[in-house]
Amino acid sequence: MAPLTKPSQAELDRRRTIGINLETVTNVSATEFPGNYPGEDLAWDIDEFRNSLTVKFHKNEQFDASFSLIGVDASIANAFRRIMISEIPTVAIETVYIDNNTSVIQDEVLAHRLGLIPFRGGKDGLRNFIKFWKRPAPDADPSEFPTSFDYNTLKLDLRIECTRKPNPPAGETDPTKLYNHAHVYAKDIVFSPEGRQIEYFSGEDAITPVNPDILVAKLRPGQVIDLEMHMHKGIGADHAKYSPVCTASYRLLPLITITKPIVGADATKFAKCFPEGVIGLEKVTKKMAEQDKAYAPHVGETRATVVDPMRDTVSRECLRHPEFQGKVKLGRRKDHFIYSVESSGQWDSDELFLESVRMLKIKCQKLEKQVKNMIR
Structure with a gap:
């Protein structure tokens, strides 16, 4: 048997480069598997993978991060992206109990707008204290033991009425100067802690909107909004309002070679x-x-x-x-992924990637356990 050889660095760079031509794209298929190149051992090796894996941050702000993930397959890179979008849990408004709504916005539209407002609070409380809420069965008796507790439900209130300001300036047409509460903003929503929630959500850790200036509704004198909201934990796979990111995407590193x-x-x-x-x-x-x-x-x-x-x-x-x-060659590197992650507020942007890695590890451990049980 002929001895195994290692390809040159130039050959490795060629294999990793997707060719961008005038009207075609070339070298897009994966070739890093055993038996593809004669005389080469392309079996996966943990030490080689460890040496080639690189994570490099280009921008790391609280709500916006950009980083490169180098040395992994596209399936792994895409798994991180999908987990960030749909499997990292957050809390959002799930149920709105409307006692009075005389604004021009219909009840269901108002509830939908409230549900899409992103909130933030104490990280320990949101991630460890608050658990998932189990929805009652459709045929459940309302008089039975309730399913909402301090460890799975957060209560918010919005009670506001528009009134006229006394002695407005003559000829004034600006509603905000003529009326009190002409505009209802997210900052008007009040968090009402229950039970042990005060231990986790007080002071700077209280449940508040990420952006207090989100416009909820516009009112005129005599119009009232009086409602109570319940927040629950969920994931983006259930509804987009639970997604912890505004955007989570990646692209391959462009290559430009002047020949x-x-x-x-x-x-x-x-x-x-x-x-x-x-x-x-x-x-x-x-x-x-x-x-x-x-x-x-x-x-x-x-x-x-x-x-x-x-x-x-x-x-x-x-x-x-x-x-x-x-005179020029264009391409893209197959294993260099440039991520752009914009957090909706409950998680810091860099934490989202670390959490996606942790969740993928848990999935792999579950799969390993199931395969072992299947073999037995």
Whole structure:
């Protein structure tokens, strides 16, 4: 049997690159499996995987994060994305008990608007103290033992009435200056702790809207909104209001390779084919010409150089111009995923990725246990 060989770095880079051509996309199939390349052992190895796996944050703010996940298969990257969208639990308004609503908004529309308002509170209380609420059966007797307790239900109140302000300025037409509570905002919703909830949701940890200025309704004198809301824990797979993210997406790292010199007016035109910041312009020096003989005739001219390919949107605009034919190659790296995660407020953006990793680990442990039981 012939000895196993290892491919060169150039060959590995070729395999990892998706070719972006004028009208086609090439090299999209996965080839990293045993037996695909003769003489190579592509069996999965944990040490090799550990050495190639990289997580690099480009932006890490409370509600917005961008990071690269390098060295995993697309199925794993997509699993993290799907878990962030639909399986990380949050709390949201589930039931609205309307005692009085004389606004122009119908009861069901008002309840729907309230349900989509994102809330935040003490992390320990939301993640550990509050449990999932079990909905009563359709034929359950209302007089039976209730299913709402302090550990699975959060109570909110909204009681507001629009009245006229005394002595408004003559000729004033702004409703906010003519009336009290002309606009009803999310900040008008009041949290009413029950039982042990005061231990977890008080002070800065109290249940409050993520954005207090979300407009709920507009009222005029004599109109009233009087209602009570119950919040429960759920996941995005049940309803979008439980999703902890506004957006969670990823894209592959764009690759731009300049194979022949692009100089002078062509360099300026080439830079305009990409978003700002992707291509830079610099003068060709004697040192550059010594390092790359192709630039020897162009000393003193302006050349195009790749500055930040991550900003590229892969529009292929440069491939449409004949003067750039054979001078540039576009591609995308198969195992470099650039995530963009925007939190809705209950979780910090970077925590969402860590939680998705933890949940995927739990799923794998359950699957391992089931496979072992099946073998027995």
